[in-house]
Amino acid sequence: MIEALRKHHNDGRLYERRADTTVALLQLENLSQEQLVERAKIRAKTDPLYLSSECLLHHIRQSRRNNSDRFFESLFRVLLARVESAATLRSEIYRLPNGKVAITAFGTKVREYVVDRFMVRLMADRDGYDERLDYFEVNFAHAIAALRSTAKSKAVVEERRSQPLSANDDEEVSAEVEKATGTFDPFDVSRIDDENYRSRLLAAIKNLPEKERHVVALIFKEYPIESNDPDKPSICRLLGCVEKTVRNRRDRAFEKLKAALSEEEIDA
Template identity: 40%
Template structure:
């Protein structure tokens, strides 16, 4: 289709229309703009894509509403939007696989982010609670364990140092299979576990019974990556 017809089709909201452009199509088209400098065309695609993402995000009820779920929704909206834009910028500067899932199953990809970031918003809120031990095991609570020792691999992969990025990629590839698998799934934004049986989780994907097993493998993988990259003190 000529670009002017594509831009016109972006205005069609009726999904039953034969001229309606599916979101997967828009992701494909916006990725293809890497090869040209037509800023107006890119802006039209980007504006419509962000409108559709916005329509899929958790609702914030009223500008002055301050209930906990409303605060969580607002935080999740900001993170999801930033996440997608970051992936888009990365894809335009260095084409990779970050947007592949959006191009195949857009709604499912956004739904996965929505589940993940609502979970994280609630988790981050829990970090403000007093540190406590589990009543039965006397071990640190799950909320506390989740709040420490994080290593944002996807952020590290955006480092401006190409040598560091190459070392990190090589370190991930050299992880033992069971640790590498957890890291790879974590990078897809898949939740570790969920009380909703319909949600696919890392625990289910790797076939273990306990969420703690997943977290232990993740933390051990982070330790091995830090050691490989000479980050921090590894004797703690």
């Protein structure tokens, strides 16, 4: 017997799982815990034995009845990996010089928010019953997307608060900024191969405001600021900005990177 969900719509109706989810849950009723764990490990959604996240979550919630921590932990690891993947903004992923993939500070904030909020709901459900998880059994992808959207909005607000009021893209970069930056090139080939320097540089780039960080990332990938070739993408074209705006963002970013790297060298 599949336990009904408890959360109500505003009009009083109970939330109901989608028909395909209900059918799948009925088919899974006769499987052992070991068989369910093996099904959960299947990653390819095209595999006919793939366990949907709605079904996976249902069995995780039901595991509190069976008092089986081992079964819970096995399924939980799989579901957590799915939540982390769904919470990761692909636009905030970039590749490090060593070939490894990393995520920006903004993307990290969004992912951490989504995972944290989901975990709060799941732990509360383990202690009793948390109706906030019911919609995840109805439409898991949409529920995560809603958390992700909220996380993005909050991260944007925080980022705007952290940006100095004087950083206007349309204003000329001050002489002080130009003087401070000088001929500084954070991607100087004589230093970029040094693992310690590269690590400190990437950490400093992650702390830049979003707009400046995007410009720096594209410069690192050797995109030209402007291009007369319509088939050759430029930073201006990719970001939808005029050349002056891109150069202002670059100069401000380079000034901050120079200051950050200099401070770390002094502290070392």
